[in-house]
Amino acid sequence: SGSTVSTLSQGSTHALETPPNIVRWWEGKPDEKVTRMSFNIHEELKSGKGWSNAEISVVIDDKVFDEGNLRTCYLMWTPTRANQEWIVKMGKEMEWCEETVYYQDVYTQAYAGKLAEEYNRHNPPKKIQFVEACLLRLDDRNNLGDKKALMHCEPRLYGDWVRYSNNEKYVDSTRNTPLAFSHFTYYYSRGKLLVVDVQGVVDMYSDPQIHSADGVGWGLGNRGKEGMDDFFEVHRCNAICEYLALPLQNFDDMKHGTRIVTKERNGKDRNKVATQVTLPR
Numbered sequence: 001s002g003s004t005v006s007t008l009s010q011g012s013t014h015a016l017e018t019p020p021n022i023v024r025w026w027e028g029k030p031d032e033k034v035t036r037m038s039f040n041i042h043e044e045l046k047s048g049k050g051w052s053n054a055e056i057s058v059v060i061d062d063k064v065f066d067e068g069n070l071r072t073c074y075l076m077w078t079p080t081r082a083n084q085e086w087i088v089k090m091g092k093e094m095e096w097c098e099e100t101v102y103y104q105d106v107y108t109q110a111y112a113g114k115l116a117e118e119y120n121r122h123n124p125p126k127k128i129q130f131v132e133a134c135l136l137r138l139d140d141r142n143n144l145g146d147k148k149a150l151m152h153c154e155p156r157l158y159g160d161w162v163r164y165s166n167n168e169k170y171v172d173s174t175r176n177t178p179l180a181f182s183h184f185t186y187y188y189s190r191g192k193l194l195v196v197d198v199q200g201v202v203d204m205y206s207d208p209q210i211h212s213a214d215g216v217g218w219g220l221g222n223r224g225k226e227g228m229d230d231f232f233e234v235h236r237c238n239a240i241c242e243y244l245a246l247p248l249q250n251f252d253d254m255k256h257g258t259r260i261v262t263k264e265r266n267g268k269d270r271n272k273v274a275t276q277v278t279l280p281r
Helices: 010-014 041-047 099-121 177-188 224-234 239-243
Strands: 032-039 051-060 071-077 085-091 134-137 150-155 161-163 193-196 199-201 204-206 209-212
Touching: 032 099, 041 099, 099 134, 099 150, 099 177, 099 193, 099 204, 099 209, 177 193, 177 224, 177 239, 193 224, 209 224
Parallel strands: none
Antiparallel strands: 032 051, 032 134, 051 071, 071 085, 085 150, 134 150, 161 199, 193 209, 199 204
């Protein structure tokens, strides 16, 4: 990629488009009332009032769609967005079912999305985006006594899912953009935050983790300074790190990744990152 014009790739955009031959599994299944708890990171940072609630009807498939070590995933559909499938996730272990964990996960994903917006403002060759997550409170179910069960909810992404890093020492260096974004978040936040566990379809991402220098907040996967050190131990700076004028370490002049063609490779045309960040309250 020789252009410095920054766009969200067609593959990333298509990741949110429901295929025309999708199986309409929700037809004939009963719906249920839930409370959708949406979150706006910009409103939260501005006024501290980022959460808003709305009652909607949904159909949640009773078949497990996917599962990991910590959460089980199901498909969901709602008539308010009839052409969109959703993924809802519920924790398996009690610590992953705590309300604070669900709220922190949505907050983490939204804040990673804000950092993605800042990254895009520096005109990289490929823009990135995090899908918007919300919470569902299952009002028609009574499986937790006085407390209503919560589920994490976000749009389903279609395409080949790739994990470019985890919250330990794994990175997939076959592409430049995802890891350069992680490096950017550390420098932009002046070493206070690092977005890892970057994964999704092309450059439409989901389910990130944030390490913080103080190890506080950002969900159960925040490994603090140790997690940051683990990432930089295996990260090899690439052409996008160089273009953004990030402090380079273990520079890998990759021939196969996204690249920038500028008039002066190391001169004034590089888009130096301004270190400015508004940290959450």
